[in-house]
Amino acid sequence: MPIQVENLPAPFVQKMQDQLKDAFPDFIKSLQEQPPVSIRLNPEKHFHVEGTTFVPWTTHGRYLPERPVFTLDPAFHGGAYYVQEASSMFLEQAIKQCVDVSQPLYVLDLCAAPGGKSTHLASLIHAESLLVSNEVIRSRASILSENIQKWGSNNVVVTNNDPEDFKRLPGFFDVMVIDAPCSGEGLFRKDADAMHEWSEDNVILCSKRQRRIVSDVWSSLKENGILIYSTCTYNPEENEENLQWLKQERDVEFLKLKIDNVWGAVEVEQDGIKGYHFYPHKVKGEGFFISVIRKKESEETLRVKNARSNFQSPSKKILEQLQRWVVDAGNIAFIQREDLVQFFPSTLSQAIDILAKNLRLVSAGTFAATVKHDKLIPEHAMALSVRLNREHFSVLDLNVDDALRYLRKETLSITPDQMGFTLMLYQNIPIGWGNVLPNRINNLYPAEWRIRMS
Ligand SMILES: C[S@@+](CC[C@H](N)C(=O)[O-])C[C@H]1O[C@@H](n2cnc3c(N)ncnc32)[C@H](O)[C@@H]1O
Known part of the structure; x- marks a missing residue:
């Protein structure tokens, strides 16, 4: 919703004026415009929407000419697309330019609810990669799990943990995304509450919390692993200053991204740090900041052994039925917990076993069916799964x-x-x-x- 300039907090206005200088009037003008509407199509569900234009830094991001009532579109509930503002889809460039996605990787999305970055990551990484999609707030972890189920991926584990719990997994992840809780300045146009809750004190509070989150989770990133840090804010306290702090505390390298000038992203390069700002007067999207960082320090690494996992398998009779429900069944592991059967790529069994022992799992892979007296009742997630064998x-x-x-x-x-x-x-x-x-x-x-x- 366009915002009234006089409702903007005065210290925010002053800070933006100092930061943007001559471009400040354009920035203010952009806040009074309607925010663009964008979706990201699910490449596995092959859905077509008429009358859209491309979000230029993505393959599947599309702008819509106007905002429909998404709740009343059944395709939305089938996970055919995810409604996501366009700037944050720039994560795609960070992944494509800095990560070898032809290999299976272990990826952590630490602050993942409601699931925008996780569903995007799931579409970008190798099908046998493991994506741990974590959310610390329990109710938000349920929403996250719902959105992951709709997306239909079977290689995502949803966890509900505090960042410091990841200390139990040293050197585990190849890639880590920290889309940090922030003061939300970049979303004022879409979320008036963010504007009302903004204060200078809250910016400082957020900045400190962000440093704590990065510190807590740092040891679970491998040596040479990639950290993608992002916020939806403009201020230096939550962005550049946090990166400076990281550079002083740790041995890191900031990676440069190739950007097309017409995209409108603003590169910042100061005292050895690099990042990319998205301002609504320069891009067709909301406020966003992103930086890609390589960890250069050595790290003790938790080895994932190639042994049998401790998961219980369903009975032979049940397994035979289930294997007909999915495509490419040979590469899938089915596990049964009480009467519920889930499945994920068999190459991930050991890693998921380790996660189950160390973290609070909300879901692992896809819920396939409930077993009742040797009969199978299909779970809703099975219908939405990209591995569903429709022929059956x-x-x-x-x-x-x-x-x-x-x-x-x-x-x-x-x-x-x-x-x-x-x-x-x-x-x-x-x-x-x-x-x-x-x-x-x-x-x-x-x-x-x-x-x-x-
Ligand atoms: C910017 S939102 C994440 C949006 C999400 N990545 C997406 O693209 O849909 C930040 C998330 O961090 C969570 N969070 C809040 N405090 C946290 C903390 N202390 N540690 C980790 N996550 C936290 C919030 O609940 C929220 O879901």
């Missing part, structure tokens, strides 16, 4: 009205010919399961995800 299931194509009825968990008045668990599709995107009985369809959409908007 009957499907029901829903029009937009029926799809919305389904997502509201209402009764569907359609009567398909085939009985049993049926995949609900909207524009060829799976959105969940129904159990077709002789006289009705049992709507299996998760009650807690049901849409309430009419």
Whole structure:
């Protein structure tokens, strides 16, 4: 929402004036404009949206001409795209230019909820990479897990830990993203609360917290590993000064990114640090800052041994059924915890075993099914999984009205010919399961995800 300049906190205005000098009036003008609307398409779900333009620093980012009601688009609930502001999609350049994504890697997204960077990372890294998507606040970790399930990746482990818990995993990660909690200056146009909560004291508080987070998690990054540090703020306390602090405390190298001038990102290079500012008067996006840092210090490394994991496997009978539910079943490990079966790439079993012993796991890979008396009830995440073998299931194509009825968990008045668990599709995107009985369809959409908007 465009903002009233007179509502901006006076010390913020003064700081921005000092920082931007001649460009300050353009910056203020941009805050009074409508924020651009952008989405990032899920490359695994092959969904097409008409009338969009490219976010230039991405492959799958698109600007929309206007803001639709995303809640009323069934494809959104099927994980066909993620709604994300465009500047933060610049993470893609940091990964593509500084990380060899042709190799499987261990990647940590430390401050991950609601999942913008994690879903993006999942689309950028090798399919057998491990992405640990962590969120310290429990309720936000559930939202994160929901968004990861919608995206459909099976190589993501969602954890709910404090950054210092990662000290238990020395030298574990090749890449670490710290999209730090910040004073939110860059989001004023989209989030009026951020503007009302802003204060100089809070900037200092955020800056100190950010240093603590980096310190706490530092030992879990490998020697030569890459740290991507980002905030959605403009001020030096949370950006350049934190990087200066890191340079003084640790042996690090700041990496330079190639940027096209037309993108409008502003490179800062001062006293050996490097970073990239995104200002709304220069880019089609919100305020953002990003820096890519290589760790040059040696680090004790936790070895992931090639031994059997301690996970319990489902029974042979269950396993045989499940293997028909997924494509490329040979490369997948199914594990059973109580009556719930999950799966992930088999090459990650050992690493996930280590995570399970050291961290609080919310989910590991994809929830496939609940086992009840040797029968399988498919989990919602299975419908949204990019590994789902659609050929194995009957499907029901829903029009937009029926799809919305389904997502509201209402009764569907359609009567398909085939009985049993049926995949609900909207524009060829799976959105969940129904159990077709002789006289009705049992709507299996998760009650807690049901849409309430009419
Ligand atoms: C900027 S948001 C992350 C946005 C997310 N990366 C995305 O792209 O969707 C920062 C996150 O850090 C979490 N956080 C807050 N305090 C924290 C702390 N002390 N340590 C780690 N994370 C924290 C917040 O709950 C929030 O989810």
